[in-house]
Amino acid sequence: METELRTLTARLLAHRSIPRSDALARRALVDDSFRHALDNRLASVGLQLLDNPYAAHIAVGLAEDMREPVFGQGREYAASNVGLTRDELAWLMVIWALIVLPKRERQVNRRSLHDDGQNDMFGAETPVEHGETVSGALSEASLAADFGNRLGGKTKLNFALGKLARLGFIERRGGQVLEGPLLDVLLDYRILADRVIHGTLADVLAEAGHRLPAANAFEQAQAAQADEDGEE
Structure with a gap:
């Protein structure tokens, strides 16, 4: 087990x-003794495993008690500890809301992007899906048209998207923005979804013609994620 622990830890860091x-990764998620040993190893250097059952990836991040000692001396920490400006953080939140919130609704209802819910009588019994079967894409041109006037225009959008792609939050393919490996694992749905759906950003998205899940769908997703977290 020692070799596997060293390998997984090194790969997560690299x-x-x-x-x-x-x-x-699957072993870390299903083998309790292996997970306990991994958690202890990461904790010994101030890290923790980041995972939620609806994210397609796992990652590592700072343990909560290490965030202030590590980032607290930098002035930028109040906004971002990955060097994002306020405009770039705003673009990140818009993209997260437009990709992850609808994706989570599909995952909870066990539906794919092209499923109207009538094809599978036993959909609730199927495993949670990940990846492009449930995660939609956004047009860069549409993002610029819908939100560019509020967030600095096409030039700033292009710069922000490049930075978000390098950080692993998104992927860019042929003028489309897709979910990156860190978008759903680093940003906590349980905290952000409520703030988006019941906050000012919901009004901004609605003005641009984007539908967000209804409050009852959000509550269902919250309860489902709590259940999935407990089972895994």
């Missing part, structure tokens, strides 16, 4: 994220 379908 690559920042690992697909949950990876053999060692």
Whole structure:
């Protein structure tokens, strides 16, 4: 087990994220003794494993008690500990809301992007899906048209998207923005979803013609994620 622990820890640190379908990632998620040993190893250097059952990847991050000692001396920590400006953080939140919130609604209802809910009588019994079967894409041109006037225009959007892609939050393909490996694992749905759906950003998105899940769908997703977290 020692070799597997060293390998998984090194890979997490080197690559920042690992697909949950990876053999060692799966072992960390289903083998209690292996997970306990991994948690202890990460905790010894101020880190913790980041995972939620709806994210396609696992990652590592600072333990909560280490955030202030590590980042607290930098002035930028109040906004971001990955060097994002306020405008870039705003673009990140818009993209997160437009990709992750609808994705979570599909995952909870066990539906794919092209499923109207009538094809599978036993959909609730199927495993949670990850990846592009449930995670939609956004047009860069549409993002610029819908939100550019509020967030600095096409030039700032292009710069922000490049930065978000380098950080692993998104992927860019042929003018489309897709979910990156860290978008759903680093940003906590349980905290952010309520603030988005019941906050000012919901009004901004609605003005641009984007539908967010209804409050009852959000509550269902919260309860489902709590159940999934307890089972895994």
